Amino acid sequence: MLRPSLAAMAVLCLSTGLATAQSAWTGGDDLPTNPLACDGTPATPVSVDYDGGEPTNPPDRAGKAITVVDVPKLIGDGYFDATSKGIAEATAELGNMTATTDGPVEANIDDQITVIDNYITKGVDGILFAANDSVAIAPVLKKALEAGINVVGYDANAEPDARQWFVNQAEFNGVAKSLVDALAAEIGGEGAFAIVTSTFTTPNQARWISEMAAYASACHPNLTWLETVEAQEDNILSFNQANTLINKYGDELKGILGMTSIATPAAADAVTQAGQCGGIAVVGLATPNAMKPYVESDCVKSVVLWNPVDLGYAAAQVLRATADGTLKPGDTSVQAGKLGELQVINGSEILLGAPFVFTKDNIADFDF
Amino acid sequence: MTARGFLRHETILALLVLVALFVLDRQSDRFLTVDNLFNQGRLMTEVGLIAIVMTFVIVTGGIDLSVGSILGMTAILIGVFWKNMGLPLPAAIGMGLVVGAFAGFVNGVIITRFKVPPLIATLGTLALYRGIAEGVSEARSVRGYPEWFFVLGQGELWGAPTQLWIFAAVAIVAAVVLAYTTFGRTTYAVGSNEVAARFSGLGVDGAKIAIYSASGLAAAIAAAIFVSRVSTTRSDMGTGIELDAITAVVLGGTSIFGGRGTIIGTLLGLVLIQSLKNGLSLAGVKSDGTVVLIGAVLILTILISNLVHRDATR
Numbered sequence: 001m002l003r004p005s006l007a008a009m010a011v012l013c014l015s016t017g018l019a020t021a022q023s024a025w026t027g028g029d030d031l032p033t034n035p036l037a038c039d040g041t042p043a044t045p046v047s048v049d050y051d052g053g054e055p056t057n058p059p060d061r062a063g064k065a066i067t068v069v070d071v072p073k074l075i076g077d078g079y080f081d082a083t084s085k086g087i088a089e090a091t092a093e094l095g096n097m098t099a100t101t102d103g104p105v106e107a108n109i110d111d112q113i114t115v116i117d118n119y120i121t122k123g124v125d126g127i128l129f130a131a132n133d134s135v136a137i138a139p140v141l142k143k144a145l146e147a148g149i150n151v152v153g154y155d156a157n158a159e160p161d162a163r164q165w166f167v168n169q170a171e172f173n174g175v176a177k178s179l180v181d182a183l184a185a186e187i188g189g190e191g192a193f194a195i196v197t198s199t200f201t202t203p204n205q206a207r208w209i210s211e212m213a214a215y216a217s218a219c220h221p222n223l224t225w226l227e228t229v230e231a232q233e234d235n236i237l238s239f240n241q242a243n244t245l246i247n248k249y250g251d252e253l254k255g256i257l258g259m260t261s262i263a264t265p266a267a268a269d270a271v272t273q274a275g276q277c278g279g280i281a282v283v284g285l286a287t288p289n290a291m292k293p294y295v296e297s298d299c300v301k302s303v304v305l306w307n308p309v310d311l312g313y314a315a316a317q318v319l320r321a322t323a324d325g326t327l328k329p330g331d332t333s334v335q336a337g338k339l340g341e342l343q344v345i346n347g348s349e350i351l352l353g354a355p356f357v358f359t360k361d362n363i364a365d366f367d368f
Numbered sequence: 369m370t371a372r373g374f375l376r377h378e379t380i381l382a383l384l385v386l387v388a389l390f391v392l393d394r395q396s397d398r399f400l401t402v403d404n405l406f407n408q409g410r411l412m413t414e415v416g417l418i419a420i421v422m423t424f425v426i427v428t429g430g431i432d433l434s435v436g437s438i439l440g441m442t443a444i445l446i447g448v449f450w451k452n453m454g455l456p457l458p459a460a461i462g463m464g465l466v467v468g469a470f471a472g473f474v475n476g477v478i479i480t481r482f483k484v485p486p487l488i489a490t491l492g493t494l495a496l497y498r499g500i501a502e503g504v505s506e507a508r509s510v511r512g513y514p515e516w517f518f519v520l521g522q523g524e525l526w527g528a529p530t531q532l533w534i535f536a537a538v539a540i541v542a543a544v545v546l547a548y549t550t551f552g553r554t555t556y557a558v559g560s561n562e563v564a565a566r567f568s569g570l571g572v573d574g575a576k577i578a579i580y581s582a583s584g585l586a587a588a589i590a591a592a593i594f595v596s597r598v599s600t601t602r603s604d605m606g607t608g609i610e611l612d613a614i615t616a617v618v619l620g621g622t623s624i625f626g627g628r629g630t631i632i633g634t635l636l637g638l639v640l641i642q643s644l645k646n647g648l649s650l651a652g653v654k655s656d657g658t659v660v661l662i663g664a665v666l667i668l669t670i671l672i673s674n675l676v677h678r679d680a681t682r
Contacts, residue, residue, distance in 0.1 A: 102654045109598060114411055118649040121404050135511045135600035139522055
């Protein structure tokens with residue numbers, strides 16, 4: 001009785017995986033791509049019906065002072081400190097909304113649910129959240145909607161019907177365009193490059209790689225992709241993989257694209273230590289703190305991500321607009337204070353805009 | 369009631385709970401409402417189930433650090449058995465419970481047969497079981513469970529949250545077993561003096577294996593309830609829950625050196641922690657402050673109890 005279950009467990013462990021999908025570039029996924037126009041003309045949004053939820057019998061909050069709680073994935077983290085800073089900016093500007101940030105001390109689904117649950121009991125007018133798990137958070141958010149609370153997400157989405165709106169910091173094709181454009185600009189539109197990613201099956205990275213392949217083939221045909229290597233989000237492995245690429249391709253290698261906040265600084269470190277700064281461009285997704293040394297030493301020119309302060313700001317503005325009734329299902333855009341008019345995409349998401357490129361001029365302003 | 373009986377740890381703790389409830393009730397009018405109390409019971413059930421069996425483990429002088437990992441592993445396997453292997457959900461849950469109990473049984477065997485200290489043995493399986501959970505899941509979650517399954521974690525039965533009935537049943541059975549049965553007395557004997565227990569002809573190893581298996585089973589039941597409550601399965605479920613459970617047990621007066629402890633004490637410990645977490649949040653204290661306060665209460669309670677029991681052997 002006991003042995004078969006052990007064997008079953010072992011078989012389970014071994015049989016999973018191995019089915020990696022192939023796309024134009026290794027490490028991408030099989031899903032359809034949707035590259036943006038080369039000159040950045042915004043794509044005409046495909047009209048999708050509103051698929052968000054609705055609060056049950058909310059009181060009339062138009063123009064009235066409201067209290068809001070912001071529940072990020074965790075507190076005490078530089079990234080979410082930046083989003084709550086943005087929320088505070090928005091509330092200061094609006095004047096009729098108070099927001100407190102409270103959340104789990106670790107990015108733990110259960111603790112986050114408990115925090116939200118307590119605020120529903122306490123009674124708030126609105127909830128802003130960044131979900132640790134899109135499905136796990138759904139029941140408690142639905143409970144909030146049933147209690148007549150306005151619910152808006154940012155950074156990490158929940159099931160659409162469990163919240164009203166979600167502020168999407170960047171679309172995959174937008175990030176892909178920013179990365180490839182930055183790379184092409186730095187190596188002069190022509191040359192070979194390699195990619196350091198986490199693993200070939202990591203969903204976000206795979207999506208970005210597929211979108212980059214589609215965008216590069218359309219807009220930068222003279223860029224040559226060499227290979228994609230896996231580095232498991234591990235510092236040492238990322239450094240070693242980047243180092244191997246430098247030694248393997250020699251002068252042919254003109255650029256390295258880092259797909260994670262671990263891989264990009266490790267690649268920059270490898271290029272620095274090989275004395276190849278200026279010869280090999282490093283472009284990637286990363287948080288500013290990890291990249292500051294390399295940006296300040298001029299080894300890295302552009303780091304692509306989004307601006308979390310703007311993200312928090314937009315989320316707070318969207319919540320206010322929802323409570324006021326100025327943002328309703330079916331609307332195609334929303335006024336978000338200093339950010340201007342933001343587009344509604346995918347039914348019930350609000351796009352923050354093009355990704356943010358950190359350069360030597362602005363990176364010192366960010367601390368996360 | 370004698371003076372000594374009055375100064376029992378459980379009595380002190382019960383008074384503390386009453387004080388806490390009274391003070392927290394002053395802070396928020398939403399605290400002592402039926403809805404909130406039931407809701408808190410719902411949130412407490414998973415940790416509570418684990419803490420009840422953990423009481424037995426700690427009374428024997430042992431510890432089980434692997435329960436959080438068993439919870440994660442069982443949750444993932446329930447999902448995999450159901451979705452990937454196509455078993456009906458009740459059968460998948462049944463198999464999950466078997467795996468959980470077996471994982472606990474393995475702990476018991478490592479501890480008794482190979483004489484590995486429980487702290488080391490379960491620290492090892494904490495990593496092992498979590499690793500299996502992550503390997504099997506490949507960082508993906510299983511979702512899309514049928515609606516009827518959510519009754520367990522989100523629904524109500526006879527006017528109270530469904531899982532509270534399971535929790536109450538387990539608590540009553542455990543309290544009776546520990547206080548009034550031969551098995552309960554064996555548990556205390558093992559914790560007080562294992563050598564003496566052996567020479568008295570008690571089945572020390574058998575009792576330990578049974579207790580660690582039960583601990584695994586409790587974690588597996590908690591896993592099923594957890595999956596139903598949050599409607600998805602992830603490999604990082606239950607991370608750190610072992611510490612919450614141990615905190616409640618120790619706060620409840622169970623000696624970490626074994627030989628002393630009651631289920632009532634553990635229940636009071638659970639209630640105190642949950643009321644503090646919830647009540648403080650309703651009173652406007654943020655989560656980081658709450659964590660600090662719970663740590664302080666734990667140390668303070670143990671200090672008071674130790675001062676009062678200075679004469680007694682520990």
